[in-house]
Amino acid sequence: MSSKTFRGGVHPKEYKELTEHLAFEYFPAPDEIILPLSQHLGKEAKPLVKKGDEVIIGQLVAQADGFISAPIHSSVNGKVLSIGKEVTPLGFPKDSIVIKSSENSADKKFSFPPLDPETITPDEIRQRVAEAGIVGQGGAAFPTYVKLSPPKDKVINVVIINGCECEPYLTRDYRFMIERHDDLISGLKLIMKALGVKRGVIGIEDNKPEAIKILSHKVKYEDGIEVISLKTKYPQGAEKMLIKAVTGKEVPPGKLPMDVGAVIQNIGTAIAIHDAVIKGEPLTHAALTVSGLGICKPKNLYVPVGTPIQNIIEFCGGVTEDAVKIIVGGPMMGIAQYDLQAPVMKATSGILVLTKKEVAESEETPCLRCGQCVDACPLNLMPTKLVRYTQLKRYEDAEGIGITVCMECGTCAFTCPANIPLVQWIRLGKQKVLQMQKERAAVK
Amino acid sequence: MNTETIVENKKSIQFDLTTSPHLHSQWSTAKVMWFVNLALVPCIASALIFFGVQQILIMLVAVLFAVGTEATVQAIRKKKVTLLDGSAALTGLLLSLTLPPNFSLSATAIGSVVAIGLGKQIFGGIGYNIFNPALVGRAFLQAAFPVQITTWTKPNYAVDSVTSATPLAAFKFDKLLTETYSLALGNVGGSLGETSAIAVLIGGIFLIAIGIVNWRIPASMIVGIFLFGGSLWLINPQQYPSPVFQIFAGSFLFGAMFMATDWVTSPITAKGMWIYGLGISLILILIRTFGGLPEGVMYSILFMNAFVPIINRYTHPRIFGELKEVKK
Numbered sequence: 001m002s003s004k005t006f007r008g009g010v011h012p013k014e015y016k017e018l019t020e021h022l023a024f025e026y027f028p029a030p031d032e033i034i035l036p037l038s039q040h041l042g043k044e045a046k047p048l049v050k051k052g053d054e055v056i057i058g059q060l061v062a063q064a065d066g067f068i069s070a071p072i073h074s075s076v077n078g079k080v081l082s083i084g085k086e087v088t089p090l091g092f093p094k095d096s097i098v099i100k101s102s103e104n105s106a107d108k109k110f111s112f113p114p115l116d117p118e119t120i121t122p123d124e125i126r127q128r129v130a131e132a133g134i135v136g137q138g139g140a141a142f143p144t145y146v147k148l149s150p151p152k153d154k155v156i157n158v159v160i161i162n163g164c165e166c167e168p169y170l171t172r173d174y175r176f177m178i179e180r181h182d183d184l185i186s187g188l189k190l191i192m193k194a195l196g197v198k199r200g201v202i203g204i205e206d207n208k209p210e211a212i213k214i215l216s217h218k219v220k221y222e223d224g225i226e227v228i229s230l231k232t233k234y235p236q237g238a239e240k241m242l243i244k245a246v247t248g249k250e251v252p253p254g255k256l257p258m259d260v261g262a263v264i265q266n267i268g269t270a271i272a273i274h275d276a277v278i279k280g281e282p283l284t285h286a287a288l289t290v291s292g293l294g295i296c297k298p299k300n301l302y303v304p305v306g307t308p309i310q311n312i313i314e315f316c317g318g319v320t321e322d323a324v325k326i327i328v329g330g331p332m333m334g335i336a337q338y339d340l341q342a343p344v345m346k347a348t349s350g351i352l353v354l355t356k357k358e359v360a361e362s363e364e365t366p367c368l369r370c371g372q373c374v375d376a377c378p379l380n381l382m383p384t385k386l387v388r389y390t391q392l393k394r395y396e397d398a399e400g401i402g403i404t405v406c407m408e409c410g411t412c413a414f415t416c417p418a419n420i421p422l423v424q425w426i427r428l429g430k431q432k433v434l435q436m437q438k439e440r441a442a443v444k
Numbered sequence: 445m446n447t448e449t450i451v452e453n454k455k456s457i458q459f460d461l462t463t464s465p466h467l468h469s470q471w472s473t474a475k476v477m478w479f480v481n482l483a484l485v486p487c488i489a490s491a492l493i494f495f496g497v498q499q500i501l502i503m504l505v506a507v508l509f510a511v512g513t514e515a516t517v518q519a520i521r522k523k524k525v526t527l528l529d530g531s532a533a534l535t536g537l538l539l540s541l542t543l544p545p546n547f548s549l550s551a552t553a554i555g556s557v558v559a560i561g562l563g564k565q566i567f568g569g570i571g572y573n574i575f576n577p578a579l580v581g582r583a584f585l586q587a588a589f590p591v592q593i594t595t596w597t598k599p600n601y602a603v604d605s606v607t608s609a610t611p612l613a614a615f616k617f618d619k620l621l622t623e624t625y626s627l628a629l630g631n632v633g634g635s636l637g638e639t640s641a642i643a644v645l646i647g648g649i650f651l652i653a654i655g656i657v658n659w660r661i662p663a664s665m666i667v668g669i670f671l672f673g674g675s676l677w678l679i680n681p682q683q684y685p686s687p688v689f690q691i692f693a694g695s696f697l698f699g700a701m702f703m704a705t706d707w708v709t710s711p712i713t714a715k716g717m718w719i720y721g722l723g724i725s726l727i728l729i730l731i732r733t734f735g736g737l738p739e740g741v742m743y744s745i746l747f748m749n750a751f752v753p754i755i756n757r758y759t760h761p762r763i764f765g766e767l768k769e770v771k772k
């Protein structure tokens with residue numbers, strides 16, 4: 001079977017061999033968890049508990065505020081210590097509920113009544129996904145039930161499960177496909193039912209032949225579901241690239257996948273939907289990969305949401321002598337950490353400890369106009385020119401050649417032989433352009 | 445709590461906080477330049493085989509003066525001296541390989557000084573020049589030493605039919621065709637590193653394979669020769685040489701692989717590369733066919749170098765999902 005793909009992209013060294021063979025382990029309840037009220041895109045949740053309250057696993061501690069928001073549940077049994085600003089892996093502090101976990105109460109747990117997948121209605125699925133606090137597990141953490149509630153005028157004809165896991169190091173989705181393939185298919189069927197869609201596709205990069213084999217076998221007798229092999233290339237898992245590879249359609253700038261009739265869900269999201277609907281479990285744990293040459297014992301873990309990164313690194317044997325960088329997320333789009341008290345959030349997919357050798361930073365030299373960034377940009381932008389315009393403060397010109405279209409995938413900076421921090425410049429330019437657009441709108 | 449307390453065996457660790465992406469292809473300017481130098485080894489070898497080991501002196505002089513000029517100018521401008529990035533050495537080496545065998549060493553030195561001084565550093569150094577520096581140096585020598593630079597020594601293993609004239613001159617002035625076999629091997633008159641098509645292709649294909657040379661530039665130039673040279677040949681095969689001869693004779697392949705593909709002075713868009721390559725071939729065929737000189741690779745590349753900024757400006761790719769192309 002030949003693998004489908006998109007134009008452009010790069011193929012970084014994968015490093016998946018560090019963890020791909022390791023089954024998920026359960027991380028024990030930490031002494032203390034930190035639950036930021038904003039672990040999703042949209043409005044932050046409103047706390048329902050106060051200092052001193054006793055809470056149990058699965059208990060609702062903050063409720064969704066408005067349509068684009070998500071509720072938050074405790075991932076431990078314990079007592080609320082405080083509610084206030086705490087550090088987050090996003091780099092800036094946010095209002096959070098801190099819970100001290102108590103011992104000898106492991107049997108207490110809240111769950112929703114399980115629902116029957118045969119008789120469940122689309123509205124019941126949406127409601128359960130909303131009350132379970134499920135957000136996209138791919139990294140952007142968009143509230144999932146919003147994606148399951150498209151406006152009436154949008155016709156959705158395909159649900160694509162994103163099994164690319166194109167970021168190097170991460171093997172969480174791969175382990176899900178190997179260990180929980182039945183739950184994954186069950187989750188996909190629930191998503192299809194909620195959207196009234198007949199066609200489901202699981203897109204998997206061809207560096208995961210085992211997952212392709214197992215899932216192809218499993219979906220053989222499922223109506224309308226197929227597994228598609230995709231070329232191993234970064235950023236194959238970006239929504240626009242995945243839709244292009246699977247359907248041949250391009251999502252225009254500023255539009256959503258649903259505008260071309262597609263809804264994309266991450267592997268982890270489909271499994272969370274299964275857990276919420278069939279087992280009645282709210283989203284209290286994050287599945288993630290702890291990897292990198294700088295961590296002593298790489299692992300795939302189920303971690304209670306809110307666990308500080310520090311605890312997880314200690315659980316994985318600490319860092320090696322030559323570790324230089326700690327990242328939350330993947331190495332291409334993740335965020336470097338300055339405070340290891342920052343907690344794991346619902347959509348955290350990985351914690352990486354990288355060594356000098358992996359990061360391989362070299363000195364920046366002038367742009368050689370080699371055009372490698374232009375060739376590699378999956379969105380057909382001209383990164384070097386966007387950067388030049390930003391450096392010259394020519395923001396209108398940058399806007400004219402599409403700076404706001406950039407998704408900051410990092411492909412350009414990865415290829416740049418002059419080691420120019422292209423993404424950093426483009427981010428700056430984007431901020432300036434968005435500000436300019438806001439001012440323009442205000443004048444009108 | 446901060447990162448310093450993370451583990452006992454690392455008390456004073458300070459983690460990097462640079463932004464994503466956190467991985468890199470591990471290419472650098474210097475690494476690229478040295479790989480291009482490496483790709484020229486077959487051409488150096490062919491020069492030494494066909495024209496004698498003493499030709500190494502021309503190369504050494506060219507490289508030394510190029511590197512020396514770069515360092516001097518950088519020191520005067522109080523910039524960081526980048527002797528080890530291989531870029532000035534590459535310019536010197538490229539220049540020397542385009543010179544005739546036994547070319548005067550003092551003139552070679554002048555060529556290198558001009559190539560780096562006027563071709564590169566005057567614009568601000570690496571990345572900022574408009575014209576290919578090695579070709580600027582050669583163009584200067586062509587103007588300053590017109591006789592010397594067109595005096596071609598007979599190669600050591602020349603076949604009888606080839607005298608000291610280059611195959612292009614032999615055809616242009618006497619309608620004598622050189623066999624493609626000799627052109628491929630390189631035992632014909634010509635510039636030091638340019639006579640052997642096989643040597644040039646080994647280096648060029650290596651650079652394409654490792655992603656330094658974008659295949660579109662040599663491909664579009666070859667297509668251009670078939671298009672423009674081929675049309676003339678079809679009109680009158682007695683008067684005009686075949687496109688295969690046009691490709692294998694003279695500096696064409698060397699220019700297509702090593703000169704036109706210079707990153708700084710070639711377009712950055714895919715479409716732009718095609719326009720640029722076709723343009724070079726069009727001008728080349730015009731010079732070779734209707735000009736006074738038998739060869740024109742140098743001038744046609746320099747000419748198209750001048751158009752690169754405008755080509756880049758009008759060949760923006762279509763943004764993903766956008767129906768129309770960006771016009772800017």
